Amino acid sequence: MSKFLLEKYKNLVPYVPGEQPKDQQYIKLNTNESPFSPCPAVMKAIENEVPKLKLYSDPECKKMRVKLAEVYNVNENQIMLGSGSDEILNYVIMAFAKELVFPDITYGFYKVFADVNNVPYTTIPLKEDFTIGINDYVCSGKMIVIANPNAPTGIALSLDKVEAIIKANPTSIVMIDEAYVDFGGESSVPLVKKYKNLVVTQTFSKSRFMAGARLGFCIADEELIKDLNTLRYSISPYNVNSMTLAAGIATLENEDYTKAKCKEIMENRTYLTKELESLGFEVLPSTTNFVFAKCSKVSGETLYLTLKEKGILVRHFKQERIKEYVRITIGIKENMDALLKAIKEII
Ligand code: PMP
Numbered sequence: 001m002s003k004f005l006l007e008k009y010k011n012l013v014p015y016v017p018g019e020q021p022k023d024q025q026y027i028k029l030n031t032n033e034s035p036f037s038p039c040p041a042v043m044k045a046i047e048n049e050v051p052k053l054k055l056y057s058d059p060e061c062k063k064m065r066v067k068l069a070e071v072y073n074v075n076e077n078q079i080m081l082g083s084g085s086d087e088i089l090n091y092v093i094m095a096f097a098k099e100l101v102f103p104d105i106t107y108g109f110y111k112v113f114a115d116v117n118n119v120p121y122t123t124i125p126l127k128e129d130f131t132i133g134i135n136d137y138v139c140s141g142k143m144i145v146i147a148n149p150n151a152p153t154g155i156a157l158s159l160d161k162v163e164a165i166i167k168a169n170p171t172s173i174v175m176i177d178e179a180y181v182d183f184g185g186e187s188s189v190p191l192v193k194k195y196k197n198l199v200v201t202q203t204f205s206k207s208r209f210m211a212g213a214r215l216g217f218c219i220a221d222e223e224l225i226k227d228l229n230t231l232r233y234s235i236s237p238y239n240v241n242s243m244t245l246a247a248g249i250a251t252l253e254n255e256d257y258t259k260a261k262c263k264e265i266m267e268n269r270t271y272l273t274k275e276l277e278s279l280g281f282e283v284l285p286s287t288t289n290f291v292f293a294k295c296s297k298v299s300g301e302t303l304y305l306t307l308k309e310k311g312i313l314v315r316h317f318k319q320e321r322i323k324e325y326v327r328i329t330i331g332i333k334e335n336m337d338a339l340l341k342a343i344k345e346i347i
Pocket of ligand 1: 083086087179202203
């Protein structure tokens with residue numbers, strides 16, 4: 001740490017992204033990316049943007065918002081885009097959170113966003129079965145953030161339960177992070193018409209094959225979007241680059257491709273779950289592109305380390321309640337079989 005770092009950042013503990021080791025070729029099942037590449041139209045769209053790179057990207061992201069509005073059946077003024085949904089999550093917390101509340105087991109970045117924005121936070125324990133107890137979320141003015149489906153558990157909350165939480169907290173913002181919703185979850189986007197305190201975030205990183213392009217968005221009441229844009233235009237008005245915007249539009253014009261690939265992931269998830277269960281694993285019910293699983297024959301850490309030695313990366317978390325589990329991204333069937341073979345050798 002240099003002597004110049006401001007006092008307020010001295011204790012900041014940054015987010016730790018999933019490892020991306022370069023020492024050998026791994027089967028990467030640790031960061032919930034898509035195993036599929038974008039469709040060919042995306043390549044073409046990016047190529048067409050190259051000569052125009054001398055110009056700034058559109059700060060309004062107009063074409064993309066119009067297309068998204070069509071797909072999600074909302075008004076384009078109810079949408080803001082970000083460089084990944086992480087950026088959006090940060091803007092929403094920065095804009096609206098005096099205090100923040102989220103589950104004890106969830107996406108690790110919420111805590112970091114709270115810390116960097118100097119927002120105090122409290123965590124609410126998930127129930128014994130790792131589900132969210134909706135009655136625990138009457139938070140009198142504190143902003144709530146819930147990943148739905150949750151990560152790393154993969155468990156989804158039904159729409160009526162999400163709505164109950166929004167209703168119970170009329171004086172604060174409820175942010176629903178739907179990074180994984182396209183793999184079988186129920187989206188809260190239709191509730192935006194009804195509730196002015198709801199922000200829904202989504203990403204192109206998981207179901208739309210574009211993690212490396214960095215594209216996310218949120219849908220909320222127009223007034224909230226105006227507030228978020230005030231911050232965005234005060235920090236980074238060209239936050240989404242023009243190649244990413246073109247790629248995003250081409251992806252949305254090929255929704256059939258996206259849906260077919262999500263279906264394949266969900267089929268592979270069912271396959272992996274059954275196979276793991278037959279090996280004695282306990283697998284939490286997932287509506288995401290990953291499963292969270294543990295086995296009494298091997299600790300979470302040993303499984304993670306031994307799989308890594310065998311060239312397969314999964315994610316392990318050291319947090320007490322979940323340290324016996326590993327989180328496994330669903331890949332193509334061939335990768336699932338390689339994983340199962342390695343697990344059989346280990347146990
Ligand atoms: N929310 C959750 C729950 C996530 O797991 C992730 C991915 N790490 C994100 C948001 C952020 O994704 P991105 O910034 O790539 O859109």
